[in-house]
Amino acid sequence: MAEIGHGGKEIQERIMQPAEAKEKIKGLTQIPVRKQIANEIINLAYGWFCPLEGFMGKDDVDGVVKNMRLADGTIWPIPILFDLSQDEVEKFGVKPGQSVVLEYQDNPMALFEVTEVFEYDKAAICQAVLGTTEDKHPGCARTYSYKDKFVAGKITLLKEPKINEPFGPYFLPPLKMRAVIKEKGWNRTVAHQTRNVPHTGHEWLMKGAFFQTYGDLPIEKPEVGVVVNAIIGEKRVKDYIDEAIILCQDELEKSGYFGPHNHLSSLTFWDMRYAGPKEAVFHAILRANLGITHHMYGRDHAGVGDYYGAYEAHHLLDTVGEELDITPVYSMNWLYCPVCAEITSEGLCNHKDQQQKFSGTLIRSIVTDGVKPPRLIIRPEVFDQIMACAEKYGEGSPFVTEEYLEKRTPVFNIEPL
Amino acid sequence: MAGKNPIYLWVNEERYEQLEKAGLAHHTEERLAGLKVLIVYADDDQAKTFVQKFGAKHDTSTTGSIELLPKDVKHRLFEKVVEKQSIDVVGDVLASYS
Numbered sequence A: 001m002a003e004i005g006h007g008g009k010e011i012q013e014r015i016m017q018p019a020e021a022k023e024k025i026k027g028l029t030q031i032p033v034r035k036q037i038a039n040e041i042i043n044l045a046y047g048w049f050c051p052l053e054g055f056m057g058k059d060d061v062d063g064v065v066k067n068m069r070l071a072d073g074t075i076w077p078i079p080i081l082f083d084l085s086q087d088e089v090e091k092f093g094v095k096p097g098q099s100v101v102l103e104y105q106d107n108p109m110a111l112f113e114v115t116e117v118f119e120y121d122k123a124a125i126c127q128a129v130l131g132t133t134e135d136k137h138p139g140c141a142r143t144y145s146y147k148d149k150f151v152a153g154k155i156t157l158l159k160e161p162k163i164n165e166p167f168g169p170y171f172l173p174p175l176k177m178r179a180v181i182k183e184k185g186w187n188r189t190v191a192h193q194t195r196n197v198p199h200t201g202h203e204w205l206m207k208g209a210f211f212q213t214y215g216d217l218p219i220e221k222p223e224v225g226v227v228v229n230a231i232i233g234e235k236r237v238k239d240y241i242d243e244a245i246i247l248c249q250d251e252l253e254k255s256g257y258f259g260p261h262n263h264l265s266s267l268t269f270w271d272m273r274y275a276g277p278k279e280a281v282f283h284a285i286l287r288a289n290l291g292i293t294h295h296m297y298g299r300d301h302a303g304v305g306d307y308y309g310a311y312e313a314h315h316l317l318d319t320v321g322e323e324l325d326i327t328p329v330y331s332m333n334w335l336y337c338p339v340c341a342e343i344t345s346e347g348l349c350n351h352k353d354q355q356q357k358f359s360g361t362l363i364r365s366i367v368t369d370g371v372k373p374p375r376l377i378i379r380p381e382v383f384d385q386i387m388a389c390a391e392k393y394g395e396g397s398p399f400v401t402e403e404y405l406e407k408r409t410p411v412f413n414i415e416p417l
Numbered sequence B: 001m002a003g004k005n006p007i008y009l010w011v012n013e014e015r016y017e018q019l020e021k022a023g024l025a026h027h028t029e030e031r032l033a034g035l036k037v038l039i040v041y042a043d044d045d046q047a048k049t050f051v052q053k054f055g056a057k058h059d060t061s062t063t064g065s066i067e068l069l070p071k072d073v074k075h076r077l078f079e080k081v082v083e084k085q086s087i088d089v090v091g092d093v094l095a096s097y098s
């Protein structure tokens, strides 16, 4: 049976057989690409970006900027762009009708069938997608850093990437993820977007969303799975290291706070644009393509600073909900209440003066001190896993350092054909 | 020496015993499900040094707390508290880095 993705299009992997790949790239110019582009090539080839089959042309970008839609009317909130400088366009002889090979880590990665070379006003992109043109917004900074020419065309991966440990088991592209969900027998699934190591506040966000998603389904057998989908992309100093994020999320399942019958950890390669509401819609598309039926959204989803209102993403999702193959599940914050003596929801407990809220900075400060918090705050197995990851992958720190960025094993490698 | 900017030093059982021996256990407070914390304070100039020299974040908008200090700095702060039997240690620790 065909697997239908966003926009009603069938998800088909765009990956060549090795013999075909060698033949197809003979004599073609090779263009090296950076990590962001390599991530997006993977997304295009496996169907995370369905219905896109390649980097966008001007009509699509124009539609996204003006109406949050592709040229054919499909909802799409963030342009997927391949940039080159004018010098590079000339040097590599990039022109419509001429295929080139995209190269990553010095190896051929993808065939790029160029259809168009164009320019687009970057400030207009920023204003439309991010709601601001200020270069201190990290999404604007990224957009302004693009070179001046954009190149459109279909992408086909020449060979599957080698996903390095410990990430291998969590790389579940759309067709694979859909097969796993079927195997588990889940009727509904709910996506948890994360770039965090989980404390119990996060654990309860997932548990709350599990119940919201369960709704009217029968309870004789497990019908709902929480799918943690960690965003693995550009790291900044003091973020949690990728290895700790994915292994600690999985630890909640391994240690029995969830189980394989209701929980699954996975990852998506993507450099956050911090586009708030627009990124919320984008995340919905990614997860719909993964075959997930529901998506958790808390306050200020994918926001940064005070650019977006706490519920702006929810409002935007509500306007386009009909066209997304995924149902938003809105989450209230969870906190610790010493009177209730438990983790509870801000929507439930009324001991307003005594509630102890989770704060990312507070938790980081505890983790930095290496002081194991009560199990009601961070599960002891998760805390031990954080410390183990720090030793094994983080040069002693669970947070990104310059040393980690320099020495870490890449998440994936492109190997010779 | 104006300003009173808190730095949170988290206290497990082992640390609590050390503080008891130093006669400082009564300075700890309970946060987050009973987890104990010892708060030492930096003045505004010291806070600036933490930001400039150690990449810390100074939350000037709300509590004034100094966050994201490197592990080594936080460990030295705690060790100094125990050694000096005092919570007035920020100056000593900053001096130990110069």
Ligand SMILES: [Zn+2]
Residues within 6 Å of the ligand: A337, A338, A339, A340, A341, A344, A349, A350, A351
């Ligand atoms: Zn309560």
